[in-house]
Structures are given as structure tokens and as C-alpha cells.
Amino acid sequence: LDGRTVTTHWGDAADLASLCPSAQVEADRLYVQDGNLYTSAGVTAGIDLSLYLLAQDHGPEVALSVAKRLVVFTQRSGGQSQFSPFLTPHAQATSAVALVQLYVLANLTGDLTIADLAKAANMSARNFSRVFAREAQITPAEFVERARVDAARVMLESTHAPLKTVAYQCGFRDAQHMRSVFNRRLGVTPQQFRLNFAAPV
Structure with a gap:
């Protein structure tokens, strides 16, 4: 993770930052893409990341359709603390x-x-x-x-x-x-x- 921007669950952000001091830990992000490295802030945020990737590959309408079936939202505004x-x-x-x-x-x-x-x-x-x-x-x-x-x-x-x-x-x-x-x-x-x-x- 040297020099990479990443996220993780808010409860583990401090530990990750101390384990990888050269990484930039974005504690209030649901998911982060840094080149070919994708990280998410936990299980639900992993679904957000999956929907983001689905939208990139197949378009927002497909991602929205999947999100509705999952009863989740295709994008969240802001970070983990924000609805x-x-x-x-x-x-x-x-x-x-x-x-x-x-x-x-x-x-x-x-x-x-x-x-x-x-x-x-x-x-x-x-x-x-x-x-x-x-x-x-x-x-x-x-x-x-x-x-x-x-x-x-x-x-x-x-x-x-x-x-x-x-x-x-x-x-x-x-x-x-x-x-x-x-x-x-x-x-x-x-x-x-x-x-x-x-x-x-």
C-alpha cells in the first residue's frame, strides 16, 4: 500500500494508518479507486463499490436495477458518516x-x-x-x-x-x-x- 490512497471501515482506519504509514487512509470514504487498487469501508460499502464497478462496465441503468433488487442505493453522497x-x-x-x-x-x-x-x-x-x-x-x-x-x-x-x-x-x-x-x-x-x-x- 506504499503511497496508495485507500479506505477501510472507520473502526480500523487508525490501525491501517499505523500499519501502513506511507498509505493515505481516507477514513470517511465508502470506497476508493487508486489506479488498479480498489478498497471499501466494510461489507455494505463493498456493495457500493460493486455497484460503482458495474456502472463503469455496463452503465448506470444496470447498476440501478441491481441496486433496487438489493434494496440499496447506487451511490451515496459523502462518506461513511453521511446518508x-x-x-x-x-x-x-x-x-x-x-x-x-x-x-x-x-x-x-x-x-x-x-x-x-x-x-x-x-x-x-x-x-x-x-x-x-x-x-x-x-x-x-x-x-x-x-x-x-x-x-x-x-x-x-x-x-x-x-x-x-x-x-x-x-x-x-x-x-x-x-x-x-x-x-x-x-x-x-x-x-x-x-x-x-x-x-x-
């Missing part, structure tokens, strides 16, 4: 989809009805639903639920907040609603997810 808004194919920064993505992420505790989202996109509700589904390839409701699950995953991984607090801050009706959505989407309860993935804080 992923990119639950859809890449949207142009000025598109209605991108504007609504930003609005959802900033207002997870809101109602986020079609009317709310259409207003944020400055469109009629009917036209908005059609445009969003065409550009994002999922419904607005699906996007909202995915965003809430991803936000909850981050809180469960990085805090000891009670489940009812996580549920409230991520826009679920209550902890039971969050549990139901987690079971349906991820096949585990929020508590099981936290036990498996939580960082010591």
Missing part, C-alpha cells in the same frame, strides 16, 4: 426531481404529500407525479419512504437515540411504523439493525 440522498438515477441539479429530493431531505418530519412535493417543484400535483415517476423511475411516495429509512439507518448507526426519537426525527408516525417499514424493506427491525451496525459512541 445517501441518491435513491434514484442521477437527476440534473435543476430538475424537478433534484429539487424535490433536496426538499424531502430537508423536511423529513413533514407530511410530504404529493401536494407538498408538487409545490416544492412549482408544478401541478398531476404533472409533478408524472414527471417525477418518469425521471426517478419510482413514485414520490417510494422516494420519501426510502429517504426516511436511509436517515433512520444513519441515526441508528451513529447515535444511541431512543427508537421513538429516531422514528420522529425521520418522519415515521411512531416507532412501530418505523419497525414495520424496516421489516418490509430490510428484513430486520430497527433494533436488530442497530445491534449489527451501530458505531460505539
Whole structure:
């Protein structure tokens, strides 16, 4: 690893840096490509890396299709500590989809009805639903639920907040609603997810 830029799980980054002092360890990256060397920050990040490689070889649509089957996201924004808004194919920064993505992420505790989202996109509700589904390839409701699950995953991984607090801050009706959505989407309860993935804080 001499002189190479690499990443690893946040819990092992300091050890890797001391074992390989000439390597540049990027502790907050999900995956890193340095020439022909690819490294990832753990198991889930390895899936992110695999999807990245799949997109390079076969295009983003194929990677998105695989990601949807895996119930993961094709790209995450930022590092290991940050959750992923990119639950859809890449949207142009000025598109209605991108504007609504930003609005959802900033207002997870809101109602986020079609009317709310259409207003944020400055469109009629009917036209908005059609445009969003065409550009994002999922419904607005699906996007909202995915965003809430991803936000909850981050809180469960990085805090000891009670489940009812996580549920409230991520826009679920209550902890039971969050549990139901987690079971349906991820096949585990929020508590099981936290036990498996939580960082010591």
C-alpha cells in the first residue's frame, strides 16, 4: 500500500494508518479507486463499490436495477458518516426531481404529500407525479419512504437515540411504523439493525 490512497471501515482506519504509514487512509470514504487498487469501508460499502464497478462496465441503468433488487442505493453522497440522498438515477441539479429530493431531505418530519412535493417543484400535483415517476423511475411516495429509512439507518448507526426519537426525527408516525417499514424493506427491525451496525459512541 506504499503511497496508495485507500479506505477501510472507520473502526480500523487508525490501525491501517499505523500499519501502513506511507498509505493515505481516507477514513470517511465508502470506497476508493487508486489506479488498479480498489478498497471499501466494510461489507455494505463493498456493495457500493460493486455497484460503482458495474456502472463503469455496463452503465448506470444496470447498476440501478441491481441496486433496487438489493434494496440499496447506487451511490451515496459523502462518506461513511453521511446518508445517501441518491435513491434514484442521477437527476440534473435543476430538475424537478433534484429539487424535490433536496426538499424531502430537508423536511423529513413533514407530511410530504404529493401536494407538498408538487409545490416544492412549482408544478401541478398531476404533472409533478408524472414527471417525477418518469425521471426517478419510482413514485414520490417510494422516494420519501426510502429517504426516511436511509436517515433512520444513519441515526441508528451513529447515535444511541431512543427508537421513538429516531422514528420522529425521520418522519415515521411512531416507532412501530418505523419497525414495520424496516421489516418490509430490510428484513430486520430497527433494533436488530442497530445491534449489527451501530458505531460505539
